Amino acid sequence: MRLKELFPQVNQDAQITGIATDTRFVQPGFLFVPLQGQHFKGDEFIIEATQKGASAVVLDAPYYQATVPVVVAENPFSELLRILKIFYGEPFNNLTLTGVTGTDGKTTSCTIIDHLLKSRFSTAVMGTTGIFYQNESRFNLFTTPLLAESYRLLHEFVERGITHVTMEVSSEGIIGKRIEPYRFDYGVYTNLSHEHLNTHKSMEEYFEAKFRLFRQLKPDGLAIVNKDDIYANRFKSFSNLITYSIEKPSDFQAINIERKQNHLTFDIKAGSNLYQGFKLNKPELYNLANALPGIVIALKEEIPLSVIKKRLANTPVVPGRLEKIATVDKADIYVDFAHTPNAIANLLTEARKKTDGKLIIVCGATGNKDQTKRPLMGKIATELADYVVFTTEDPYDENPEEIIDQMTSEVTKTNYSKIGNRKSAISLGIAMSGPGDIVLVTGKGRETTVTEKGIKQSYSDVETIYEIVRKLK
DSSP states (O other): OBHHHHOTTOSSOOBOOEEESSGGGOOTTEEEOOOOOSSOOSGGGHHHHHHTTOOEEEESSOOTTOSSOEEEOSOHHHHHHHHHHHHHOOGGGGSEEEEEESSSSHHHHHHHHHHHHTTTSOEEEEETTEEEETTEEEOOSSSSOOHHHHHHHHHHHHHTTOOEEEEEOOHHHHHTTSSTTOOEEEEEEOOOOSOOHHHHSSHHHHHHHHHGGGGGEEEEEEEEEETTSTTGGGGTTOSSEEEEESSSOOSEEEEEEEEOSSOEEEEEEETTEEEEEEEESOOOHHHHHHHHHHHHHHHHTTOOHHHHHHHHTTOOOOTTSSEEEEEETTEEEEEEOOOSHHHHHHHHHHHHTTOSSOEEEEEOOOTTSOSTHHHHHHHHHHHHSSEEEEOOSOOBTSOHHHHHHHHTTTOOOOOEEEOSSHHHHHHHHHHTOOTTOEEEEESOTTOOEEEETTEEEEOOHHHHHHHHHHHHO
């Protein structure tokens, strides 16, 4: 497409092969539309974009140093919405689109939804652990991709015959307008717990950000809501509402739950119907809650119950979510992404059921994020684990020692150590373990970098554990 097709008023012309708002996604021939952020104006990235091959730029003011055509627009974001529609159409109208939001469980819920839908449809899933479709995978920079990037991907999915897309929708993605034009067939709400109050300032503001997803449902779209969550009654005005639960009566309630060593069995009560004989190959109750939306959607998409049951019994491992990495001296070592008070509590409660031995957790908190959750995480960890090793996570611009001190500020027990070096902290947690114990390394899951003082470096909890275990063996 030519630049003049998008902006007939411009004097200069150029061939446009794509659209990007972030230089990390710019390819030769792309139109670059830098959007102002919290810590930057946007125009400081123009030189980098043109060096990467951007053929034109859209700005809110003239930029005379540019070596490519510059289109001046009063509101670049409004122009972005307009030109995305012209360039890519409205791919979300040609897809069955599911958005999953909530504090905890988004990644696992998306994975299970995609796993069930894949039995009948060509699918794609976008989230924290990456973008996966048709046996391909891509790194995903954000939980919810930037709008220009996800729009391009949705267009590509339609071109490749994909019919069903599931995406994690974070509150920061919502307020950052990354899903602004999309209309969803299914909106899933998992829960709301203490997180992101540095961004949203209050739990009410945090909920309102999540709630915006459900205002973007298609006319016949379904809101699928966890009835066990305290905010569930806020959805009662929706005419197309389906609730699910474990504890409270709902439209789809898991009952007769039995925990086995490596799986759960359960039935589902749905009005006057009773669906029996389910097996989930994840024994944690919170993973049963994560699986219920997928069952609802699969039934709505007319996937046979027998197929749903078979697929549930063989759900894939979700990278970095209570993922067993190694065993040393008969102690099991797991990594998990848990980084909120609620997630830490659920993780430790379920991990306790796995062992009669000690439960050791290595945990920290990310810098430049919600500071109010840190004392809660520390208190929960020391109360539910036998021993806690507090350490750094991604300090960013904060002092790592101060973050750890905040985590222990309300702790009343003495069952913990504070070790700033994360590798040393993990080493201590493993060294303290014995036969039958469990060591949980939390906060980063399968992440492969750590950021401190503006510098991003390669780092992996998984590789650190492998290295420690090799030395011990």
